[in-house]
Amino acid sequence: MNESKNEIENRKKDHLKIVCDEDVNYQRVSTGFEDYHFIHNALPEIDLKDVDVSTDFLGYQLNLPLMITSMGGGENQGKSLNRGLAKAANSEKVALGLGSIRPALNNPKAISSYAIAREYAPDIPIIANLGAAQLSSSLASKNLSKLLKDIGVDAISIHLNPLQEALQPGGDTSFKGVGRAIEILIDTISLPIIVKEVGFGLSVNVVKRLQKIGIEWVDIAGAGGTSWARIEEKRINNKFYKKVAKEFFE
Numbered sequence: 643m644n645e646s647k648n649e650i651e652n653r654k655k656d657h658l659k660i661v662c663d664e665d666v667n668y669q670r671v672s673t674g675f676e677d678y679h680f681i682h683n684a685l686p687e688i689d690l691k692d693v694d695v696s697t698d699f700l701g702y703q704l705n706l707p708l709m710i711t712s713m714g715g716g717e718n719q720g721k722s723l724n725r726g727l728a729k730a731a732n733s734e735k736v737a738l739g740l741g742s743i744r745p746a747l748n749n750p751k752a753i754s755s756y757a758i759a760r761e762y763a764p765d766i767p768i769i770a771n772l773g774a775a776q777l778s779s780s781l782a783s784k785n786l787s788k789l790l791k792d793i794g795v796d797a798i799s800i801h802l803n804p805l806q807e808a809l810q811p812g813g814d815t816s817f818k819g820v821g822r823a824i825e826i827l828i829d830t831i832s833l834p835i836i837v838k839e840v841g842f843g844l845s846v847n848v849v850k851r852l853q854k855i856g857i858e859w860v861d862i863a864g865a866g867g868t869s870w871a872r873i874e875e876k877r878i879n880n881k882f883y884k885k886v887a888k889e890f891f892e
């Protein structure tokens with residue numbers, strides 16, 4: 643679907659406002675982490691200050707094995723959001739994923755809203771992001787490699803979000819050929835590629851299919867945090883489609 647620059651920017655603005663102002667977390671379905679309990683070790687034989695959770699990621703030393711995942715970008719609020727996140731991530735030495743670079747693909751004015759992250763975060767890995775549904779056209783445009791270089795990223799993540807796009811007013815629901823597009827991306831760019839979801843999770847079956855294609859890194863982004871059905875439901879006006887979105891809240 644061909645969307646105007648303004649439509650994409652407005653949607654990003656809506657998403658940010660909704661997650662700030664409303665409770666859009668899953669209410670009943672959880673991560674499942676509560677099913678796991680560590681057995682307490684009363685005889686640890688270690689000094690707490692020697693516990694080291696630092697790690698190497700994409701060639702950088704991080705204080706924690708933690709990544710802030712893709713959220714912002716684009717001409718309006720995107721720049722200040724990425725500046726703030728980059729400052730915080732760099733000072734805490736954790737990795738940073740940028741929001742979808744779709745607005746920058748056809749609008750050079752939007753590039754600085756992503757490139758600003760590298761300016762404020764020289765010491766951490768920065769990961770670009772793009773939707774799988776937009777991947778085929780982006781590869782065809784041949785601008786992608788140059789754009790990733792201009793933004794100064796260390797990797798790219800591709801988001802699979804078919805349910806979000808289906809619920810989203812004006813969503814891009816053309817997921818046919820996405821697997822092949824990811825395969826082509828692997829051959830086209832030399833950066834590491836992460837495939838992620840946006841909160842509905844990646845099943846074992848999907849991860850196995852990605853592995854077969856040649857994907858080595860995934861961000862499962864499963865249930866228990868943000869529910870995109872809840873976010874999109876707030877943006878829908880039509881009664882029937884609101885009801886459909888509600889069916890997917892959990």
Ligand SMILES: Cc1cc2nc3c(=O)[nH]c(=O)nc-3n(C[C@H](O)[C@H](O)[C@H](O)COP(=O)(O)O)c2cc1C
Nearest residue numbers: 657658711712713741742801839840841863867868
């Ligand atoms: C405001 C907002 C914008 C987001 N934009 C993107 C995006 O552009 N690309 C993407 O892959 N994921 C995007 N996400 C999804 C997050 O990267 C993450 O996968 C999702 O929120 C699930 O993690 P959580 O449960 O910890 O929130 C966005 C999330 C939020 C809250």
